[in-house]
Structure formats: structure tokens, C-alpha cells
Amino acid sequence: MTDTLVKQQNPVKVSMRNITLSFGGITALKDVSVDIRENEILAIIGPNGAGKTCLLNCLNGFYKPQKGEIIFEGRDIRGIRPDKAAKMGLARTFQNIELFSGLTTLENAMAARHVFMKQNLLTGGLYFGPAHNEEIKHRRVVEDIIDFLEIEAVRHHVVASLPYGMRKRIEFARALALEPKVLLLDEPMAGMNSEEKEDIARFIVDIFEGQGECYPDTPVLRDGLNTIVLIEHDMGVVMDLADRIVVLDFGRKIAEGTPEEIRNNPQVISAYLGQSAKH
Numbered sequence: 017m018t019d020t021l022v023k024q025q026n027p028v029k030v031s032m033r034n035i036t037l038s039f040g041g042i043t044a045l046k047d048v049s050v051d052i053r054e055n056e057i058l059a060i061i062g063p064n065g066a067g068k069t070c071l072l073n074c075l076n077g078f079y080k081p082q083k084g085e086i087i088f089e090g091r092d093i094r095g096i097r098p099d100k101a102a103k104m105g106l107a108r109t110f111q112n113i114e115l116f117s118g119l120t121t122l123e124n125a126m127a128a129r130h131v132f133m134k135q136n137l138l139t140g141g142l143y144f145g146p147a148h149n150e151e152i153k154h155r156r157v158v159e160d161i162i163d164f165l166e167i168e169a170v171r172h173h174v175v176a177s178l179p180y181g182m183r184k185r186i187e188f189a190r191a192l193a194l195e196p197k198v199l200l201l202d203e204p205m206a207g208m209n210s211e212e213k214e215d216i217a218r219f220i221v222d223i224f225e226g227q228g229e230c231y232p233d234t235p236v237l238r239d240g241l242n243t244i245v246l247i248e249h250d251m252g253v254v255m256d257l258a259d260r261i262v263v264l265d266f267g268r269k270i271a272e273g274t275p276e277e278i279r280n281n282p283q284v285i286s287a288y289l290g291q292s293a294k295h
């Protein structure tokens with residue numbers, strides 16, 4: 017059996033069925049169905065305005081599609097609150113960085129851990145005792161993630177003072193700090209130079225594969241994260257990283273397949289690759 021066939025038979029982790037999303041007269045997504053499978057990096061591509069970000073926004077509850085269903089862990093999560101989606105294991109980064117710019121790298125990553133914290137504001141105010149112990153545990157996970165993403169040098173820097181590429185990396189750290197089951201990356205390399213892109217590509221592969229006993233106390237790094245969805249415009253990166261690709265155009269799914277299939281699909285070439293070839 018070929019590798020492709022094996023991939024196609026991987027269990028479905030999230031199933032988006034017949035998603036339609038409109039804003040007034042604009043139909044951003046029209047009857048789009050996408051299965052996100054275990055053990056795959058799934059790339060979503062398409063020209064500007066094709067509906068890629070909208071699809072992620074539906075997945076993590078930012079937008080509630082008018083039609084369709086999103087099945088995750090046996091239930092329809094269409095229209096779930098974003099914090100609930102994060103708690104269930106759907107974490108994402110944003111095309112336009114959405115960090116707390118007045119906080120440090122460490123504080124931004126720790127903020128993500130509040131999803132898991134049992135202590136409330138009152139007990140949290142009593143620094144000693146359970147809240148303190150809990151903080152130590154979460155801090156260890158966050159420090160591992162900071163180490164993994166090689167951002168130790170800016171742990172205590174306020175995010176607003178950092179260059180763009182570094183802020184993108186911190187957003188990645190914050191998403192990992194949620195220890196997700198499915199990681200949604202919206203243009204994690206946008207605006208980066210080729211060296212920075214290579215670093216991010218390496219992190220994606222490493223997180224997908226897992227780092228074993230290098231990080232024994234942080235399961236997301238130790239065991240890896242076997243379901244990653246990636247929106248990316250750089251075709252070289254997409255072809256290198258993705259196991260499968262879904263192509264959107266004007267809010268519709270026009271193709272789905274392996275990088276090889278997509279590369280040779282005439283509809284995709286005219287809709288997307290053709291367009292970029294003109295530039």
C-alpha cells in the first residue's frame with residue numbers, strides 16, 4: 017500500500033461538513049467539507065480572499081457558520097465559544113499577531129495556561145499553597161516550550177519591543193502552551209525571510225514528530241502533535257510540509273489531494289498557481 021493510501025485511511029480527527037458562512041451579501045464559504053485526519057499536516061491554500069482564515073475561524077469558534085456541522089470528539093462544535101474550543105484542544109495562531117503586546121514572552125505563554133489552572137483569583141492571591149504549586153507546574157511546561165522554540169533570550173522582553181519574526185514565534189509558543197490536540201497555524205511564516213521560514217518549518221516538523229525524552233515533562237513536545245492544519249502562501253513550504261492539501265477559491269473547495277496531485281491539478285494551476293505565476 018502506498019504512503020498516500022495509508023494517509024487517506026488515517027482516522028478523522030475533525031470533520032467539517034457542508035460549511036456555509038456569509039457576511040451580509042458576501043459568501044465567504046459555500047458548502048465546504050474538509051476532514052482533518054490524524055497523523056497529517058493538512059495545508060489549506062488558495063488565492064487572497066478564498067476563505068482560508070474563515071475556515072479556521074469556524075473551526076475555533078470565532079465565526080459561527082450559518083450551515084453545516086463541525087464534528088470533533090463526537091459532538092458538533094459549530095459556534096462553540098473560542099475559549100471552549102481551546103479547552104477542548106483546538107489551538108491556533110493568527111495571520112495578524114494577537115498577543116498581549118504589553119506583556120513579556122513568558123507572561124504571554126503563561127496566560128495560555130490559565131485554561132488549565134484550577135485555582136481562582138482568590139486562592140491565586142495567596143501565593144503559597146496550591147496556587148503556587150500549580151504555577152510551578154505550568155511554568156515548567158512553558159519554559160520547555162520557550163526552550164524548544166529557541167526564544168529564551170527574549171523571555172523577559174515585552175512583546176511590543178520585539179521584531180515581527182520573533183513575535184510570530186511567541187504566538188506559536190502560546191498556541192503550544194495550550195497543549196492542543198489539533199494545531200491551527202494561520203500563515204505562521206508570513207513576512208519572514210527564508211532563514212526565519214526554515215526555522216519555523218523545522219519547528220513544525222519537530223512538533224509533529226515529537227521530541228521524546230528531551231522534554232519528559234511536557235507531553236505536547238515529548239509525544240508530538242499529530243494533527244496540524246497550516247494556511248500558507250509559500251508554495252515551496254506547502255509542498256515540502258503538507259501530507260495533504262485542500263484548495264479553496266472564492267469560498268468553494270476546488271481540489272483536495274497530495275502535494276503531487278495538487279501540483280498537477282489544472283483547476284488549481286489556473287486559480288492559484290497560475291495567478292502567482294503572473295506576478
Ligand SMILES: Nc1ncnc2c1ncn2[C@@H]1O[C@H](COP(=O)(O)OP(=O)(O)OP(=O)(O)O)[C@@H](O)[C@H]1O
Pocket residue numbers: 039042043044062063064065066067068069070071111
Ligand atoms: N468579519 C468579516 N466581515 C465581512 N467579510 C469578511 C469577514 N471576514 C472575512 N470576510 C470576507 O470573507 C472572504 C474570505 O476571507 P478570508 O480572510 O477567509 O480569506 P483568506 O483566504 O484567508 O485570504 P488571505 O489569503 O488574503 O488571508 C473575503 O471576501 C473577506 O473579505
